[in-house]
Amino acid sequence: MKIRVTIVQLNAHLGDFDGNLKKIYNAIDIAEKNQSDFVVFPELFLTGYPPEDLVLRTSFLKKNIEYINKIVSYSKDKKTVILIGYIDVEDDAFNSLAIIHNGKFLGKYHKHLLPNYSVFDEHRYFKSGNEITIIEYNNIKIGINICEDIWSPIGPLHYQVLNGTQLIINSSASPYFYGKRKLRKKYLSTKSYDYHCPIVYCNLVGGQDEVVFDGGSIVTTSEGNIMYECKPFEEEIVTLDIPIEENLRTNLQDPRRRHISSTKIPNINIIKISNKIERKTKINVSTKNFSLKREEEIFKAVTLGLRDYIIKNGFKKVVIGLSGGMDSSLVAAIAVEALGKDNVLGILMPSMYSSSHSIEDAKNLAENLGIKYYIIKIENIYYSFVNELKEIFSNTKEDITEENLQARIRGTILMAISNKFGHIVLATGNKSEIATGYSTLYGDMVGGFSPIKDVYKTDVYKMAKWYNKFKGKEIIPQNVFVKPPSAELRPNQKDQDTLPPYEILDEILKLYIEKELSVEEISEKFDKETVKYVAKLVDKNEYKRRQGVIGVKVSERSFGKDRRMPITSKYKEW
Numbered sequence: 001m002k003i004r005v006t007i008v009q010l011n012a013h014l015g016d017f018d019g020n021l022k023k024i025y026n027a028i029d030i031a032e033k034n035q036s037d038f039v040v041f042p043e044l045f046l047t048g049y050p051p052e053d054l055v056l057r058t059s060f061l062k063k064n065i066e067y068i069n070k071i072v073s074y075s076k077d078k079k080t081v082i083l084i085g086y087i088d089v090e091d092d093a094f095n096s097l098a099i100i101h102n103g104k105f106l107g108k109y110h111k112h113l114l115p116n117y118s119v120f121d122e123h124r125y126f127k128s129g130n131e132i133t134i135i136e137y138n139n140i141k142i143g144i145n146i147c148e149d150i151w152s153p154i155g156p157l158h159y160q161v162l163n164g165t166q167l168i169i170n171s172s173a174s175p176y177f178y179g180k181r182k183l184r185k186k187y188l189s190t191k192s193y194d195y196h197c198p199i200v201y202c203n204l205v206g207g208q209d210e211v212v213f214d215g216g217s218i219v220t221t222s223e224g225n226i227m228y229e230c231k232p233f234e235e236e237i238v239t240l241d242i243p244i245e246e247n248l249r250t251n252l253q254d255p256r257r258r259h260i261s262s263t264k265i266p267n268i269n270i271i272k273i274s275n276k277i278e279r280k281t282k283i284n285v286s287t288k289n290f291s292l293k294r295e296e297e298i299f300k301a302v303t304l305g306l307r308d309y310i311i312k313n314g315f316k317k318v319v320i321g322l323s324g325g326m327d328s329s330l331v332a333a334i335a336v337e338a339l340g341k342d343n344v345l346g347i348l349m350p351s352m353y354s355s356s357h358s359i360e361d362a363k364n365l366a367e368n369l370g371i372k373y374y375i376i377k378i379e380n381i382y383y384s385f386v387n388e389l390k391e392i393f394s395n396t397k398e399d400i401t402e403e404n405l406q407a408r409i410r411g412t413i414l415m416a417i418s419n420k421f422g423h424i425v426l427a428t429g430n431k432s433e434i435a436t437g438y439s440t441l442y443g444d445m446v447g448g449f450s451p452i453k454d455v456y457k458t459d460v461y462k463m464a465k466w467y468n469k470f471k472g473k474e475i476i477p478q479n480v481f482v483k484p485p486s487a488e489l490r491p492n493q494k495d496q497d498t499l500p501p502y503e504i505l506d507e508i509l510k511l512y513i514e515k516e517l518s519v520e521e522i523s524e525k526f527d528k529e530t531v532k533y534v535a536k537l538v539d540k541n542e543y544k545r546r547q548g549v550i551g552v553k554v555s556e557r558s559f560g561k562d563r564r565m566p567i568t569s570k571y572k573e574w
Contacts, residue, residue, distance in 0.1 A: 001244045009230045009237070017064070028074065049173040061093060068105075072105050093126050110129025118556075119561060134165060151187070170200065176553070177556050191220075193222075198221055306334060319345045336369050441547060456502075
């Protein structure tokens with residue numbers, strides 16, 4: 001016995017009911033053509049995810065119900081059972097999965113476990129479900145659940161399996177961070193093995209503000225093997241035949257489940273569906289399992305995040321300040337991959353402190369990428385500012401003020417070009433700089449989106465090296481890799497004049513920001529004075545980050561709503 005399932009790993013556009021509906025209809029037609037028993041969509045695919053405070057608008061909720069009814073009507077005379085994520089509205093709002101078949105709304109499943117950590121705020125918007133839903137499909141029991149429900153040791157999955165479920169179908173919108181894909185595959189494989197039950201895991205793909213969904217939908221066998229993995233960071237619709245008889249055979253050979261108490265099972269909702277499909281087609285799909293290097297995976301994530309942010313928000317072109325340094329070089333490369341070379345504009349803004357090789361490196365990069373660029377010198381503008389400020393600045397020494405003034409002139413030029421032509425400015429700061437405040441408010445921090453905001457400096461270099469290798473030629477000039485990083489705001493300036501070496505800095509930052517270790521704990525591995533200095537920089541610059549632009553989340557803990565530290569706080573570890 002086999003159950004044929006069509007997995008719909010597509011990119012939803014939040015609030016675009018018509019656009020999402022078009023994709024839904026197309027996927028249903030593909031599933032019907034392939035004579036599938038089920039077609040499963042990602043979590044809240046109809047609305048897009050996460051809808052955040054749109055859930056508080058009754059007009060949004062009503063629109064969502066209106067479009068679910070359209071799907072019900074579209075399903076008439078179709079054999080395939082449709083599992084589609086939407087918001088159910090009763091006495092409250094529920095993150096739900098609709099069960100639709102042949103012109104009828106057969107039932108729904110309400111998500112039980114509502115995540116309220118990291119980027120999630122589901123307790124703010126939804127009420128938890130209290131029923132376990134099992135579809136009895138031609139006498140085969142199929143459990144359905146939503147995202148977080150499958151991750152808990154004791155939750156809907158546990159009770160569904162104890163009640164005889166032979167297949168689990170999970171609808172997810174699981175955000176990406178590096179390591180998540182490996183963790184997900186390992187976890188679901190273990191669940192399948194422990195419960196002797198195949199799992200169909202359908203995940204969302206695409207960018208939504210700072211969050212990226214990587215797709216990577218998978219099917220596991222009752223033995224815990226990966227039967228199929230969808231392409232990461234790409235849309236894909238695939239139909240698979242999933243063997244069910246192996247489930248019984250495994251249970252007989254490994255009877256551990258018999259000894260687990262099946263008492264205290266929550267309310268169970270059984271939805272019976274009789275559906276005869278005489279198949280004339282065979283599905284032949286090769287086993288796929290994707291393994292990406294860290295640099296490639298992060299590059300794909302930020303490229304997808306940038307592309308969707310630009311396109312979904314109605315922009316067409318971006319403008320980037322090219323300094324000849326590594327950060328702006330990588331951002332330009334990402335932008336070209338995401339949007340095409342004709343939609344990327346580079347602006348070189350040399351000052352009296354800019355080295356000749358930096359200007360040449362920026363020009364060579366632009367030419368290698370095939371993007372248009374302009375050179376706008378800022379020296380005269382700078383001295384005009386200094387001249388106008390000379391009275392109020394009299395009897396003071398030159399300091400960081402004059403350095404930041406250069407950065408703010410560049411930011412003003414980029415925003416002027418943005419205003420004039422409608423291009424969105426891409427900020428080029430990396431996580432190491434943003435964490436320590438090694439950036440200028442209203443200067444190099446200006447922009448509408450920051451692709452590498454959550455990428456450490458050491459990873460920036462690794463991604464750039466991978467990119468050149470991926471392209472099979474030197475796109476980012478070799479000199480960019482070998483010269484010491486510098487903001488070039490004063491003579492002979494280098495990043496390491498102010499910051500520890502990035503190899504050390506990044507490791508301290510990961511422990512302090514992502515693992516929340518104390519200064520004392522981190523000092524067991526690194527010099528204590530260095531750790532205290534780094535912690536002080538991180539804490540003191542929260543006010544800057546709060547005013548910064550959003551960017552793609554690729555780490556376990558990114559800046560923004562993923563990490564919510566108070567600006568005003570007397571608690572210090574340094």
